[in-house]
Amino acid sequence: MQRLAILEPLDPIAAEARRDIGSALGAALHSATTDPAAMRPLWSVFSRGEPVPAAQLRQVLGEDVVTHAVRTELLIAVDVGEDEPWLRGSVCIVAAEVGGELRWVASDFGWYDDDPDAVSGPGEASATLLAAIPEGNYRRVLEVGSGAGAVITHLASLHDADCVASDINPRALAFTELTAALNAQPGVQTLASDFADQIHERFDLVVCNPPFILGRPSGHTIFRDSADGTGHATLGTDFAALLRPGGLAVYLTNWEYSTGGDDPLERLATGFADIENCSVLLLERAVVPVRQYVELWSEDPVEQRDWINGFSERGIAHIGTGIVAVHRNDGAEQAVSMARYNTGRRQDVRVVIRDWVGTHI
Numbered sequence: 001m002q003r004l005a006i007l008e009p010l011d012p013i014a015a016e017a018r019r020d021i022g023s024a025l026g027a028a029l030h031s032a033t034t035d036p037a038a039m040r041p042l043w044s045v046f047s048r049g050e051p052v053p054a055a056q057l058r059q060v061l062g063e064d065v066v067t068h069a070v071r072t073e074l075l076i077a078v079d080v081g082e083d084e085p086w087l088r089g090s091v092c093i094v095a096a097e098v099g100g101e102l103r104w105v106a107s108d109f110g111w112y113d114d115d116p117d118a119v120s121g122p123g124e125a126s127a128t129l130l131a132a133i134p135e136g137n138y139r140r141v142l143e144v145g146s147g148a149g150a151v152i153t154h155l156a157s158l159h160d161a162d163c164v165a166s167d168i169n170p171r172a173l174a175f176t177e178l179t180a181a182l183n184a185q186p187g188v189q190t191l192a193s194d195f196a197d198q199i200h201e202r203f204d205l206v207v208c209n210p211p212f213i214l215g216r217p218s219g220h221t222i223f224r225d226s227a228d229g230t231g232h233a234t235l236g237t238d239f240a241a242l243l244r245p246g247g248l249a250v251y252l253t254n255w256e257y258s259t260g261g262d263d264p265l266e267r268l269a270t271g272f273a274d275i276e277n278c279s280v281l282l283l284e285r286a287v288v289p290v291r292q293y294v295e296l297w298s299e300d301p302v303e304q305r306d307w308i309n310g311f312s313e314r315g316i317a318h319i320g321t322g323i324v325a326v327h328r329n330d331g332a333e334q335a336v337s338m339a340r341y342n343t344g345r346r347q348d349v350r351v352v353i354r355d356w357v358g359t360h361i
């Protein structure tokens with residue numbers, strides 16, 4: 001995957017360019033939504049990665065933005081055998097539905113998905129995470145593992161809060177800054193951190209959609225794959241320490257069921273018994289046979305076979321998918337609760353978490 005000036009995470013000039021071009025481009029994209037003639041070249045360049053004549057882009061974006069975008073490699077010259085220069089986007093920028101709103105999201109193009117450092121746009125898991133967050137007055141919000149930045153940008157717009165985004169992948173932090181700027185949210189701060197390691201402030205809301213896909217036999221990416229079959233047990237403890245009094249942490253995770261083994265949810269609950277000043281809710285949304293799980297994440301028959309074989313060699317028959325919520329409720333009774341909604345009962349997770357928080361205040 002190409003290194004691009006616009007994505008250099010530690011370069012202050014690149015950071016400024018992300019803010020400047022992000023907000024200029026965001027404004028242009030916004031007004032182009034009602035003008036098909038302006039939208040067409042922008043869509044070709046940024047959603048499809050196709051080259052268009054530079055003159056067309058100058059007409060829509062203005063001379064200065066195009067010059068700046070070329071200098072910072074957001075736009076790349078392509079030789080199509082004509083005298084006139086043509087340009088294509090180096091990163092993908094699309095309007096994506098995030099928490100029920102359309103947001104402009106910058107990410108790597110889909111053809112880089114299997115690159116170890118590739119940063120993808122928001123998916124169903126991002127929507128699941130957002131749908132689990134109860135309404136609230138969150139003044140300081142942290143997203144751990146912000147990826148392309150869609151979730152934290154949405155939360156920043158929704159709550160008008162101080163927002164911090166962290167990720168272990170510097171490329172993801174650069175994308176988060178670009179996405180925030182595209183949506184006129186330049187106040188989102190970014191921080192490189194291995195989960196909670198470098199985070200020393202306290203928050204009203206901590207959210208995380210960590211890499212949780214289990215057991216992939218090869219081709220792991222930072223973005224999606226996890227080797228922690230216990231359901232990221234340590235994150236609950238780490239996030240509890242980042243909460244202000246009354247604060248809430250919510251994260252997604254998957255856990256392995258081995259044939260004849262312990263109940264992984266019970267095991268998780270035991271691990272959380274000693275968290276100080278907090279109650280914990282473990283919410284199991286589904287338990288799926290490994291074949292179904294693998295087919296959800298891979299269409300390649302050879303990878304599917306190796307993946308299923310890997311699970312069966314370790315005696316793993318099912319995968320549980322769910323959500324962990326940690327509520328800091330100093331002074332009230334602390335408990336670890338479990339809820340299983342894997343029997344076909346449909347639940348509005350946001351309501352379940354809101355009601356659970358209400359019983360622990």
Ligand SMILES: C[S@@+](CC[C@H](N)C(=O)[O-])C[C@H]1O[C@@H](n2cnc3c(N)ncnc32)[C@H](O)[C@@H]1O
Nearest residue numbers: 122126145146147167168169194195209211223
């Ligand atoms: C599944 S993506 C979620 C991205 C985004 N939050 C969303 O929902 O669209 C997981 C993110 O966690 C990041 N990540 C992986 N391991 C991490 C770690 N040890 N510490 C912090 N972030 C990590 C990845 O780089 C990736 O951006």
